[in-house]
Amino acid sequence: MTQKHVTLVITHALRPEDADQYEAWLGKIMPVAAEYPGHLGANVIRPADGQGAWNIIIRFDTLEHLYAWTQSETRKQLVDEITPLLAEGDHTEVRTEAAFWFTPPSPHVRQPKQWKQFLITLLVIFPSTNLVPWVTGALFPALQGSLLLHFINDACVVALVVWLWMPIVTRLFAGWLKKA
Template sequence: MEQDDQIITVVISQVVKPGCEAAYEAWLKDITTVARTYVGHLGTNIIRPQAGVRPEYVIIFRFDGYENLKTWMTSRDREYWLTQSATLIESDPQVQHINGLEAWFSLPGQPLKTPPRYKTALLTWVSVYVLINVLNTFITPLLRGLPPFIISLIITITMVLLLTYVVMPRVSRLLSFWLYPKSRKV
C-alpha cells in the first residue's frame, strides 16, 4: 500500500450454486453484521446477480486503512464465515483490493480491474476541469451573497456527487476502449 491512511475497498465476487440463493443471502447478512464490528469498517455494499448481465454476487467492503482491512481479512471471524459459505458457492471467490479513485474506473458487469494510473489521472483531471467550469458558470451565480467557504462547500459536494454517481461511471463506459484495451494475441 502506498498510503496506510487511505480508504481501501475490497471487492469480492462469487457465483452461488443454483438453489442456494436463500442460504447465501442469510450468510451475507451474518458476515456483514460481523464485519461491521471491526475497527475501521466504513460500510458494505452488495450487488446481486442480474439475469443476462452478471451471474455473480459482488460484495464490497470499505475500510479506513490497510491495517484495519488486514485485521478483518486475516481474522478468525472471517475465516469461520468463509468456511460456512463453501457449500453455497461454485468456486473460490475473486478478491480485489482497490483504493483511492480506482473505484471510479470499474465497468458494471465485468470483473473489476483498474486502468494504468496515468489514464486514471488524466481522465480524472479532464472530468474535474470540465465539471468545475460548468458548476462555476451555472451554480456560483445562484449562490452570490453567501460566504465564499459556503459556496466552495456547495460546489465541492455537488462536484463529488456528480463525479461519483453520474460523470465517472458514464465516462468510464464511454472511454472503456481506451481505459481497458483488449490485449492483442500474437
C-alpha cells in the same frame, strides 16, 4: 506509507437455487464487517438473470484496516460457513484506486450504458446539491456566502452521495441498469 480508501472486491459464484441462503449469510456477515475499524461502507452487486456471480464491494479507510478484517478469525469462520455453496471459493481482490459505483469487478458482468450512469448520478446529485445548501443555510445563517459554508455543503453532498444515496439508488435501479 498508508494507502487511503481501499476497496475489497469479493466474488462468489453460486447456483441460483442457493441465493436465499446466501442472502441470509450476507445479512449476518455485513453487520459484522461494519463493526471493524475503518469500515466505510459496502455494496452488493447481485447476479444478472441466468448468472451466478455475486460481487461484494467493501471499502475501508486504510489497507491496514482492510487486512484486519480479511485476516480476522471472525471472517474466516463466517466464510467457512458459506464455502460449501461457493462453486469457485472465496475470490478476493484489493483495489486501491478510487471507489466506484458502476464498474462491475468481473468481466462477465456487463457495465451499464453511460447514459444510464449519467441519469442515475444526476438523480442523486441534483436534489442533494439543491437541498443541502437550503438546510445548511437555515442552520448556519451567519455563514451565508462563506467559503466555510460551501465546504460544509460539498462535504455533506459527497457524504450523502457516497454512503447513502448511490448505494440505495443503484440497488433500486439494478434491474434497469443491467438491461441493454
